[in-house]
Amino acid sequence: MKKCTLLLIIISFGMIMTGCWNRIELDEISIAVAIGVDQLDNDLFEVSAQIVLPRLLRHDLAEENATLVYTATGRTVFEAMRRLGSIANGRIFIGHTQVLVLGESLTRAGIYDVIDFFERDHETRGETLVMTSKGISAQDVLQTKSIADPIPAIHITSIIENSVNVANTRILTLHDFIDELNCPGCELVLGTIGSGTSDKPELIKDLAIEGLIAFDGDQSIDYLNPTETRGYLWIKGEIEGGILVIPSPGDKNKLLSMEILHIISEMDVKLVDNKLVLVVNIQEEGNIGEQQVTKDLSTPEALSQLEEEKNKLIRSEIGAAFFKAQKELQVDLFRFGQLVHHKYPKLYKEIEADWNEAFSNASVEINVETKIRSTGLISAPSVPR
Structure with missing residues (x-):
């Protein structure tokens, strides 16, 4: 296409010029x-x-x-x-x-x-x-x-x-x-x-x-790196899809692939005891795309475990991105400075000249809520007889 x-554009040039x-x-x-x-x-x-x-x-x-x-x-x-x-x-x-x-x-x-x-x-x-x-x-x-x-x-x-x-x-x-x-x-x-x-x-x-x-x-x-990259995309709300690979419940040597279907990402800042806190809220929904264990993972208990594993993985990726920006680079890659400027203009005026230092020393709060919509066309996988 x-x-x-x-x-067509090339041909049209000959007509309009x-x-x-x-x-x-x-x-x-x-x-x-x-x-x-x-x-x-x-x-x-x-x-x-x-x-x-x-x-x-x-x-x-x-x-x-x-x-x-x-x-x-x-x-x-x-x-x-x-x-x-x-x-x-x-x-x-x-x-x-x-x-x-x-x-x-x-x-x-x-x-x-x-x-x-x-x-x-x-x-x-x-x-x-x-x-x-x-x-x-x-x-x-x-x-x-x-x-x-x-x-x-x-x-x-x-x-x-x-x-x-x-x-x-x-x-x-x-x-x-x-x-x-x-x-x-x-x-x-x-x-x-x-x-x-x-x-x-x-x-x-x-x-x-x-x-x-x-x-x-x-x-x-x-x-x-790849982990920090996806962590950055989580924070910025720029993820539109992807696969999360997590350990299978009951057998950490087996893996399970989860498809990312929908996310809502929200960045915020707040003051706790006059100390700046950087907040990231993530809501994610997805499906089970593949599992390596033969166990039925469609039960409420199993689904809850899977959601918790997804939660941990997303939090770890976001944490890796924060560590890269705050501790290694000491540069605000996420535009938190703008949020501080709009929400706490007086505070931002005081720290604007040293914002990257303030960013690097700020506490981080990561809130993740995950949900599994479905298990695909099947609930339990095929089992060899």
């Missing part, structure tokens, strides 16, 4: 579907663009990727983009960019110097997904090929969007990314794209699109 839409005093002919532009920005050792910015080749979108050439990656350097992103236009087929059009990848080298150095271009340019697409590379360059990400879609950027975008089913990364659009970057007292957290099987993967199936990276200001400081 996305490929057909993109092809005629008869105008400032028209741009279709053969004078190159449509970028992905942009990557790396920072080189000489402080130059390296900008890569994955460009669509319309002639390769023909059905008889479906086995071949219909894109080509161009790369250019510049002292600024704008300068590098203009240089890209001199080696590609005309000016780079970014109005249909699916994903923007910020290279690891860039995020370590600081991203303020490059974001202005994407915020200022009138062609920028606010729904573009923003990720950062991990262990490889942004150019390496754009160079990976797809065996599932002739446009690799669309394949990557689909994987990112489907991550809601496993809750292993964060989906952030360019619009929300800029909003979060400019938010007073907020710290940026981005999803990562790394190498899953080799130092320089050739195919998208070899990429690892999972995990998060935390920022302090405009600089990335550390990665969140």
Whole structure:
């Protein structure tokens, strides 16, 4: 569907860009579907663009990727983009960019110097997904090929969007990314794209699109592991699905998979004996998706045990995210500062200059309520006779 839409857009350009005093002919532009920005050792910015080749979108050439990656350097992103236009087929059009990848080298150095271009340019697409590379360059990400879609950027975008089913990364659009970057007292957290099987993967199936990276200001400081990542998503209420694997009642060596169907997440702050407490309330509902024991777990007693195990797992994941933010990074990754500002403005004014320190020393209260809706199509599993 996305490929057909993109092809229609390309055709429409030929129709709407005629008869105008400032028209741009279709053969004078190159449509970028992905942009990557790396920072080189000489402080130059390296900008890569994955460009669509319309002639390769023909059905008889479906086995071949219909894109080509161009790369250019510049002292600024704008300068590098203009240089890209001199080696590609005309000016780079970014109005249909699916994903923007910020290279690891860039995020370590600081991203303020490059974001202005994407915020200022009138062609920028606010729904573009923003990720950062991990262990490889942004150019390496754009160079990976797809065996599932002739446009690799669309394949990557689909994987990112489907991550809601496993809750292993964060989906952030360019619009929300800029909003979060400019938010007073907020710290940026981005999803990562790394190498899953080799130092320089050739195919998208070899990429690892999972995990998060935390920022302090405009600089990335550390990665969140899978447990911390899902804990962060619980706190922020950004989980839409996923699987919880817990020990089976009566046999800790056997496992049980629970599907997350619905959650309600609420963040709050309160003062107890004049001390700040950070509060997270979670309500979760799910189904039994798989069990390894032959015991009937549909009884009220068994279901209560399962709900308690889910409760413990969710609490531990949230606790891991808090420990990472408070004790290791000492940075408020969750926007609790905003809650304090709105609820206790006088207090926040007193501690605003040292908010991260206050955040790191605050107590945490985690309240989790879980419920099992059903056991699927069966109650008790099949038992060998």
